[in-house]
Amino acid sequence: MLNKLKRAALGAHTPHDKATAASKPVPMPLPAQVRILMSQHIGAPAKALVKKGDEVFVGTKIGEAGGFVSANIQIYQPYQNH
Numbered sequence: 001m002l003n004k005l006k007r008a009a010l011g012a013h014t015p016h017d018k019a020t021a022a023s024k025p026v027p028m029p030l031p032a033q034v035r036i037l038m039s040q041h042i043g044a045p046a047k048a049l050v051k052k053g054d055e056v057f058v059g060t061k062i063g064e065a066g067g068f069v070s071a072n073i074q075i076y077q078p079y080q081n082h
Contacts, residue, residue: 036062036073043069 022068039045044067056062063073 008045038063038066038073040073041069041071042072046070046073 008021012022012052037045038048045061047066048062049064050056050060058075058077061072065072
């Protein structure tokens with residue numbers, strides 16, 4: 001019994017390989033709509049610069065830092081490795 005407890009205390013040991021590492025990524029279509037929260041961390045939420053339903057593009061700043069511990073929110077182009 002004591003030997004089993006010692007092994008359990010070391011945590012789960014999983015294999016260090018990925019079954020999908022050799023697979024090619026599957027391209028996915030961009031969604032028609034996305035929802036981005038203005039509060040993304042413990043700090044103050046960002047102030048929205050766009051309204052619900054507005055169309056935004058890559059590079060658009062949609063939220064401005066709203067306090068001492070806050071961050072701007074901007075739309076970035078997803079990284080694509082082709």
